[in-house]
Amino acid sequence: MVQVEMVDIYIMGKKYVVPASLTIMDALEFAGYQLKRGCGCRAGFCGACATVYRIAGDYELKVGLACGTKVEQDMYLAQIPFFPAVKQVYDLETLAPSNTAIADYYPEIYRCIGCNSCTAVCPQDLKVMQYIAYAQRGDLARCADASFDCIMCGLCASRCPAHIVQYHVAILARRLYARYLLPQAPHLKLRVEEIREGKYDAPLEALMGKDIEELKVLYNSRDIE
Amino acid sequence: MYTHQMMELIKKVEATRPRRKGVDYPRMAPQERQEVLRNFHPDFIADGFRPLKVGVNKGDKVPRELADLIEARSRIANVSLNLEDPTYDVDVLVIGGGGAGAAAALSALGKGADVLLVTKLRFGDANTMMAQGGIQAADKANDSPEIHYLDVIGGGHFTNVPSLVRALVNDAPMVIKWLEELGTFFDKDEQGNMLTAHGGGTSRKRMHAARDYTGAEIMRTLRDEAFNKGIKVIEFCAAVELLLDTEGKAAGAILFNLETEEYLVARAKTVILALGGSGRLHFQGFPTTNHYGATADGLVMGYRAGAKLAFMDTIQYHPTGAAYPPQILGLLVTEKVRGLGATPLNINGEQFVHHLETRDVESAAIIRECSERKLGIPTPTGMVGVWLDCPLIDLIHGEGTIEKQLPAMLRQFARFDVDIRKVPMLIYPALHYQNGGLMIDENGATAIENLYVAGENSGGIHGRNRLMGNSLLDILVFGRRAGWHAGEKCKEVQLKQLSLDHVDNYHRELAQNGVDTAGRVSPMLLPRYTHREALQV
Numbered sequence: 001m002v003q004v005e006m007v008d009i010y011i012m013g014k015k016y017v018v019p020a021s022l023t024i025m026d027a028l029e030f031a032g033y034q035l036k037r038g039c040g041c042r043a044g045f046c047g048a049c050a051t052v053y054r055i056a057g058d059y060e061l062k063v064g065l066a067c068g069t070k071v072e073q074d075m076y077l078a079q080i081p082f083f084p085a086v087k088q089v090y091d092l093e094t095l096a097p098s099n100t101a102i103a104d105y106y107p108e109i110y111r112c113i114g115c116n117s118c119t120a121v122c123p124q125d126l127k128v129m130q131y132i133a134y135a136q137r138g139d140l141a142r143c144a145d146a147s148f149d150c151i152m153c154g155l156c157a158s159r160c161p162a163h164i165v166q167y168h169v170a171i172l173a174r175r176l177y178a179r180y181l182l183p184q185a186p187h188l189k190l191r192v193e194e195i196r197e198g199k200y201d202a203p204l205e206a207l208m209g210k211d212i213e214e215l216k217v218l219y220n221s222r223d224i225e
Numbered sequence: 226m227y228t229h230q231m232m233e234l235i236k237k238v239e240a241t242r243p244r245r246k247g248v249d250y251p252r253m254a255p256q257e258r259q260e261v262l263r264n265f266h267p268d269f270i271a272d273g274f275r276p277l278k279v280g281v282n283k284g285d286k287v288p289r290e291l292a293d294l295i296e297a298r299s300r301i302a303n304v305s306l307n308l309e310d311p312t313y314d315v316d317v318l319v320i321g322g323g324g325a326g327a328a329a330a331l332s333a334l335g336k337g338a339d340v341l342l343v344t345k346l347r348f349g350d351a352n353t354m355m356a357q358g359g360i361q362a363a364d365k366a367n368d369s370p371e372i373h374y375l376d377v378i379g380g381g382h383f384t385n386v387p388s389l390v391r392a393l394v395n396d397a398p399m400v401i402k403w404l405e406e407l408g409t410f411f412d413k414d415e416q417g418n419m420l421t422a423h424g425g426g427t428s429r430k431r432m433h434a435a436r437d438y439t440g441a442e443i444m445r446t447l448r449d450e451a452f453n454k455g456i457k458v459i460e461f462c463a464a465v466e467l468l469l470d471t472e473g474k475a476a477g478a479i480l481f482n483l484e485t486e487e488y489l490v491a492r493a494k495t496v497i498l499a500l501g502g503s504g505r506l507h508f509q510g511f512p513t514t515n516h517y518g519a520t521a522d523g524l525v526m527g528y529r530a531g532a533k534l535a536f537m538d539t540i541q542y543h544p545t546g547a548a549y550p551p552q553i554l555g556l557l558v559t560e561k562v563r564g565l566g567a568t569p570l571n572i573n574g575e576q577f578v579h580h581l582e583t584r585d586v587e588s589a590a591i592i593r594e595c596s597e598r599k600l601g602i603p604t605p606t607g608m609v610g611v612w613l614d615c616p617l618i619d620l621i622h623g624e625g626t627i628e629k630q631l632p633a634m635l636r637q638f639a640r641f642d643v644d645i646r647k648v649p650m651l652i653y654p655a656l657h658y659q660n661g662g663l664m665i666d667e668n669g670a671t672a673i674e675n676l677y678v679a680g681e682n683s684g685g686i687h688g689r690n691r692l693m694g695n696s697l698l699d700i701l702v703f704g705r706r707a708g709w710h711a712g713e714k715c716k717e718v719q720l721k722q723l724s725l726d727h728v729d730n731y732h733r734e735l736a737q738n739g740v741d742t743a744g745r746v747s748p749m750l751l752p753r754y755t756h757r758e759a760l761q762v
């Protein structure tokens with residue numbers, strides 16, 4: 001039997017001994033939890049598994065994704081599976097991509113004190129403070145670009161002394177930018193019109209009527225871009 | 226971090242690398258392809274399947290793990306419920322908060338229906354969120370829905386249901402347009418032209434993407450829109466059984482509040498199932514790329530109510546799931562890694578299959594290398610895998626390519642001290658996609674009146690094999706169609722008394738057919754991974 005290195009961890013204060021190689025998520029399960037909250041994609045995409053922890057002897061509170069952070073000796077941890085953040089409701093169709101579009105809904109962005117806590121905690125290594133600064137200036141393009149990899153885990157908002165919900169600011173910026181400032185695809189518009197006019201109805205109908213042998217011939221002789 | 230033994234083995238990879246660089250391994254002849262599939266692809270492992278003993282598909286083979294859940298007792302067998310006094314009473318009940326569910330809910334709302342969306346985890350904790358590669362649509366000048374049709378049906382080995390393929394390819398550009406108007410941030414050039422690429426089995430470059438986060442971008446946009454439109458959403462609320470009315474029409478569902486463990490009655494005039502896939506059943510012991518909630522609940526519930534399964538004897542395995550480090554077991558290693566030139570290697574550092582065979586053939590060849598040929602690389606956790614020689618990428622395309630083109634991959638492995646610019650990845654096929662599901666028509670309707678299905682939960686669109694990029698597409702095409710139809714249909718529905726007789730009948734049928742359900746209750750809802758690691762060591 002292989003000797004496994006074990007560490008002591010404290011899940012919400014209770015001690016468990018778990019293999020040192022595990023992620024926080026696997027360690028919770030190893031300890032006997034069947035996760036309900038705080039677990040989604042298990043791969044760093046959904047932002048369900050935000051976790052706060054501290055290593056005994058250290059005063060610093062750290063955060064990370066449970067599915068992407070390894071356990072450490074004497075780790076004290078708790079998950080934040082839900083964060084009661086403000087999400088403003090808007091109708092994208094009646095908005096304009098103006099300089100103040102974001103501030104109209106999230107005026108608190110101007111209360112940012114530049115503490116950089118958000119950037120420090122972001123598990124996606126985004127420059128969160130920076131994208132908030134872009135939002136303050138009404139620079140939708142840069143805000144959209146800089147926030148693109150956001151998985152909406154909520155960690156930045158949990159640390160923000162100005163009560164800004166960065167990820168909701170970011171999605172508004174991205175949607176406005178993609179809707180109004182990025183040019184709409186001309187070829188797409190054209191194709192949709194063609195389909196609406198029924199241009200492909202008959203050809204598709206004809207394909208549906210073909211038997212497998214005919215389809216095979218067509219398939220095997222199609223030219224490849 | 227790799228162990229000392231593994232680092233020693235990596236030396237062999239390094240030793241053969243100069244010799245392998247730039248040399249194309251021969252592709253398999255058609256004959257050999259068939260052979261390797263027949264002998265090693267999990268779909269051909271007879272022991273992995275068994276025929277169902279009850280229900281509409283009696284006699285049809287499905288994966289054993291699924292059969293065990295289908296032939297199980299209902300969670301509500303001994304629960305007393307007052308069907309006369311529903312907690313929720315709506316026009317359209319959408320079950321499942323992934324891309325299909327979100328699209329369905331928005332579309333039903335657009336028809337003026339009162340919509341309720343319930344979902345097991347958080348809204349958006351779903352396979353949709355994880356799709357990286359892209360979404361197909363024939364919207365370029367050199368492409369057309371006809372060409373797309375041929376690609377889809379050829380990819381599905383000509384088994385797809387033609388009317389469903391037509392709906393898929395016909396609506397595809399409309400779906401992309403819809404997403405564009407909702408402010409989905411697609412990759413475009415300055416003129417607004419979509420940047421599109423090839424995917425496995427495409428004859429035109431029609432894969433639209435939003436960087437490495439295509440599914441996430443679609444999901445978060447639809448979710449934001451659902452909140453803006455005020456759709457009622459209940460999270461951590463799983464459906465456990467469908468409700469029918471006394472005429473056998475769908476009429477709601479029994480819900481389970483995961484936190485209070487309370488069962489609730491939801492009455493609805495039409496119901497849309499969008500519960501996604503089944504990767505977490507770990508068919509034949511395979512690791513999976515799927516999210517935590519992919520436990521086939523929709524198949525189980527729908528089947529019990531009398532809906533028909535199609536193509537459930539075929540499962541898609543992705544050739545490159547991470548096999549090590551154990552923290553990322555099953556994590557999808559995107560096809561792009563092989564596209565850029567990384568090749569699979571055995572324990573001797575030798576290539577054994579062309580790196581760009583189709584997914585099924587590539588997977589089967591890797592399994593053959595590890596099983597019959599015993600040339601896999603063992604890990605300390607008892608897994609076996611083969612190397613994927615990613616450092617080749619920078620050698621071929623120049624330093625910095627991995628960093629620029631594969632940032633998500635680089636980040637995922639770096640978290641566990643594996644630098645994929647310097648050392649190969651260890652990979653093994655992972656359970657990726659449920660090709661089949663509940664049979665639908667082009668409106669997402671099933672044989673049960675007022676019951677609709679959309680997304681990975683449904684079957685027939687892709688036949689026996691789905692091509693990459695057509696799944697994100699199908700969830701939106703059929704999510705919308707199901708939403709529209711259910712949203713219209715509910716206006717004329719006169720609900721009769723609610724009934725769970727079908728569940729009692731099902732239990733009776735199980736008993737009559739001598740099925741021993743001891744210890745088996747379904748749907749599964751959540752996998753149980755406690756002490757998983759301990760068992761492997």
Ligand SMILES: Cc1cc2nc3c(=O)[nH]c(=O)nc-3n(C[C@H](O)[C@H](O)[C@H](O)COP(=O)(O)OP(=O)(O)OC[C@H]3O[C@@H](n4cnc5c(N)ncnc54)[C@H](O)[C@@H]3O)c2cc1C
Pocket residue numbers: 320321322323324325326343344345346347348349350351352353354355356357358359360361439440462463464465499500501502514515516518519520522523557657658679680681682693694695696697698700748750
């Ligand atoms: C890692 C990965 C990468 C992929 N990449 C691509 C790609 O590049 N292109 C592509 O086209 N496809 C891709 N796919 C496939 C595609 O993403 C999925 O098939 C598709 O998103 C499924 O969407 P869905 O809405 O049907 O299901 P999901 O998105 O999985 O949503 C199902 C929802 O139902 C909920 N649910 C489950 N059970 C219950 C219950 N009992 N009660 C209530 N709710 C329940 C779940 O929690 C979930 O929210 C990928 C899949 C994975 C896993």
Ligand code: SF4
Pocket residue numbers: 047118121122123124125126128149150151152153154155156157166167
């Ligand atoms: S920006 Fe905030 S919500 Fe987005 S990933 Fe970073 S910490 Fe999480």
Ligand code: SF4
Pocket residue numbers: 111112113114115116117118119128129132156159160161162163164166
């Ligand atoms: S945490 Fe809040 S206040 Fe601090 S920099 Fe970020 S947005 Fe500004």
Ligand code: FES
Pocket residue numbers: 038039040041042043044045046047048049065066067068
């Ligand atoms: S579980 Fe999805 S990010 Fe961790």
